[in-house]
Amino acid sequence: MLNVRLFEMEKFLNTSYEEELTSRLQEAQEKLQTGSGAGGEFTGWVHLPESYDREEFARILAAAKRIQSDSQALVVVGIGGSYLGARGVIDCLCSPNYNLKKKSTPNVYFIGNGLSADALQETLDLVSDVDFSVNVISKSGTTTEPAVAFRFFREALEKKYGKEAAGRRIYATTDKARGALKSLADAEGWETFVVPDEIGGRYSVLTAVGLLPIAVAGVDIEALMAGAAEMMRTCARGGLDCPAWRYAAARYALYQAGRSVELLACYDPAFRFMSEWWKQLYGESEGKEGKGLFPASVDFTADLHSMGQYIQEGRRLMLETVVRLGASDSELRVPRDETDGDGLNFLAGETMDFIRDRAMEGTLLAHTEGGVPNLIVEADGKTPAALGQLIYFFEYACGLSGYLLGVNPFDQPGVEAYKKNMFALLGKPGYEQRRTELEAKLNR
Numbered sequence: 238m239l240n241v242r243l244f245e246m247e248k249f250l251n252t253s254y255e256e257e258l259t260s261r262l263q264e265a266q267e268k269l270q271t272g273s274g275a276g277g278e279f280t281g282w283v284h285l286p287e288s289y290d291r292e293e294f295a296r297i298l299a300a301a302k303r304i305q306s307d308s309q310a311l312v313v314v315g316i317g318g319s320y321l322g323a324r325g326v327i328d329c330l331c332s333p334n335y336n337l338k339k340k341s342t343p344n345v346y347f348i349g350n351g352l353s354a355d356a357l358q359e360t361l362d363l364v365s366d367v368d369f370s371v372n373v374i375s376k377s378g379t380t381t382e383p384a385v386a387f388r389f390f391r392e393a394l395e396k397k398y399g400k401e402a403a404g405r406r407i408y409a410t411t412d413k414a415r416g417a418l419k420s421l422a423d424a425e426g427w428e429t430f431v432v433p434d435e436i437g438g439r440y441s442v443l444t445a446v447g448l449l450p451i452a453v454a455g456v457d458i459e460a461l462m463a464g465a466a467e468m469m470r471t472c473a474r475g476g477l478d479c480p481a482w483r484y485a486a487a488r489y490a491l492y493q494a495g496r497s498v499e500l501l502a503c504y505d506p507a508f509r510f511m512s513e514w515w516k517q518l519y520g521e522s523e524g525k526e527g528k529g530l531f532p533a534s535v536d537f538t539a540d541l542h543s544m545g546q547y548i549q550e551g552r553r554l555m556l557e558t559v560v561r562l563g564a565s566d567s568e569l570r571v572p573r574d575e576t577d578g579d580g581l582n583f584l585a586g587e588t589m590d591f592i593r594d595r596a597m598e599g600t601l602l603a604h605t606e607g608g609v610p611n612l613i614v615e616a617d618g619k620t621p622a623a624l625g626q627l628i629y630f631f632e633y634a635c636g637l638s639g640y641l642l643g644v645n646p647f648d649q650p651g652v653e654a655y656k657k658n659m660f661a662l663l664g665k666p667g668y669e670q671r672r673t674e675l676e677a678k679l680n681r
């Protein structure tokens with residue numbers, strides 16, 4: 238089971254901080270469990286690992302099988318919460334080099350997560366000579382980036398297969414009733430999957446949003462859900478033994494003590510997009526009303542050679558949360574070299590994990606000594622079940638953290654500001670007045 242360790246916390250916090258926060262954690266716990274806090278209508282993810290729609294789950298597995306049998310590539314179109322979770326899980330469990338590997342499952346390309354013409358063209362080129370399907374994902378059904386990208390891939394599919402056959406290769410994951418994508422899917426007869434009303438984008442990885450692409454990549458999604466369900470039961474009990482309580486309490490106490498940045502670190506490069514998912518989860522949930530830890534991430538040991546200097550000796554503004562994934566799949570041992578020209582024979586015969594773990598311990602001691610508090614999240618391994626635990630743990634701790642902070646952890650009003658300006662500057666009908674004002678500002 239996943240575990241949270243607080244390393245030498247007494248150096249940074251009064252040892253009674255957990256007890257002092259107990260009643261507030263209990264209040265936050267009740268809000269999450271009963272959906273009675275701010276944004277409570279978006280707490281559908283709390284019971285999801287147990288209450289998910291089995292009929293839809295079976296359709297996801299069937300669709301994944303169909304895509305695996307008729308496609309060499311799946312293009313996943315989505316952004317933010319409709320993108321990062323699936324990418325994080327596939328990278329972590331199948332490798333960031335998944336598309337380059339020899340395998341029996343389709344390549345998975347992610348697009349619609351930006352507005353780069355080059356990225357779009359490159360992905361169109363990558364699928365031009367292969368059979369492919371498209372999973373377009375948008376809860377609102379109106380987000381500009383995926384909507385624009387989808388036009389290109391829909392056109393490419395229709396050119397390749399004709400309209401009718403192309404329709405059998407489009408899978409739309411969206412609201413059950415509303416939005417342009419839902420209307421389009423119904424009109425065209427595409428297979429649809431639902432983003433439940435009561436689950437916001439950044440908490441949706443364990444719905445069809447994440448599950449379909451993850452299943453296409455060959456990951457055991459039943460094990461993923463089982464791991465999440467195990468953590469759900471632990472979190473439902475709450476208490477100071479609960480890892481989500483411990484993590485939420487420590488990061489909140491450190492925030493109150495003046496820390497303003499949380500660095501998520503992992504020693505496995507495959508975790509990079511899980512960190513991106515985590516940044517959205519915490520950034521959008523807490524960063525409002527002038528509050529919240531700024532979530533940042535580093536890949537160790539690579540970033541020890543770039544960001545390490547700042548972490549060790551720069552402004553003392555951060556805390557560090559290190560995710561430890563445990564033993565690697567490959568047991569590589571350092572070869573012996575008779576000449577020992579590089580002086581590395583003292584490591585000959587040692588595993589790479591042994592060397593990595595000493596780097597991890599050395600860094601923990603150095604950074605703590607340098608004044609950076611370290612929280613350690615020990616995952617149960619690098620398996621679907623362990624990742625299911627980790628995902629639910631971070632989601633639950635995020636909900637608790639938002640309530641401790643006194644914000645609504647389930648809205649994201651700030652995301653609208655750039656969209657309104659972009660629509661106005663693009664000449665979207667209804668934004669004429671704003672366009673005039675903005676253009677005047679830009680030309681000043």
Ligand code: PA5
Nearest residue numbers: 317318319375376377380438439
């Ligand atoms: O967390 C959120 O709500 C956002 O990041 C959304 O996931 C993102 O904007 C994509 O929205 P949609 O799924 O409606 O296209």
